[in-house]
Amino acid sequence: MANRESRRARVRDSSQDRWLSRIPNTPSRSSKSAVGPLPTLAQTRLMLAAEELRSLSTVRDYTHDVEMKHVVLIISVFLSALLTADAAPIVFIVRHAEKTATGGNDPDLSVAGQKRAEALARILKDSQITTVFVTEFKRTQETAAPTAKEARLNPIVVPANDVAGMAAKVRALDGNALVVGHGNTIPELMKALGIATPIAIPENDYSEIFVVLLHDPPQLFRLHYPF
Secondary structure (H helix, E strand, O other), X not given: OHHHHHHHHHHHHHHHHHHHHOOOOOOOOOOOOOOOOOOOOOHHHHHHHHHHHHHHOOOOOOOOOOOHHHHHHHHHHHHHHHHHHOOOOXXXXXXXXXXXXXXXXXXXXXHHHHHHHHHHHHHOOOOOEEEEEEOXXXXXXXXXXXXXXHHOOOOEEOXXXXXXXXXXXXXXXXXXEEEEEOOOOHHHHHHHHOOOOOOOOOOOOOOEEEEEEOOOOOEEEEEEOOO
């Protein structure tokens, strides 16, 4: 078992090094220097990161095929590319994490949901979040809590049914933000922000992280949690 795990680790690390080496001026983990803040990034670097994320989004068995720390690293490099290559505000829009089956119409997060909320904070740790928006429901507030704590922010509550109000607040941003919404409000918010791509979120799907660059028109990237 130990030998098998060692072989898997070598294959994973080799794959990760090959991917990092494709990004100009980004050293691999096997080099002496660690991956630090990226210099001014060309669009090609951003597209390389997006390409890798698209391929990873089709992998569902993360336990065996892709380890969480590998995916988080790639997402972090991708977000670093966005932050360095683009001056437009970036808004990260996610559905609340998994909820318990009890609690009526305002349940808390389940254990799985709490883990997803913690993962979100890890993913967005270096994303320079300056504003966090949630709704009046506990499941959105608990999903945002680890990220807000990391960024030392107090979330702003916007009623779930006030999509127009949320869109107006997002368009007025002068920094990056996290929006935690609901499966039935996020598609409406995307449309209100000018995203042409139709968005549909299945009832049991909590996996997507929508990244919107607030250009005119806005640009959408669709990422996935690493589980």
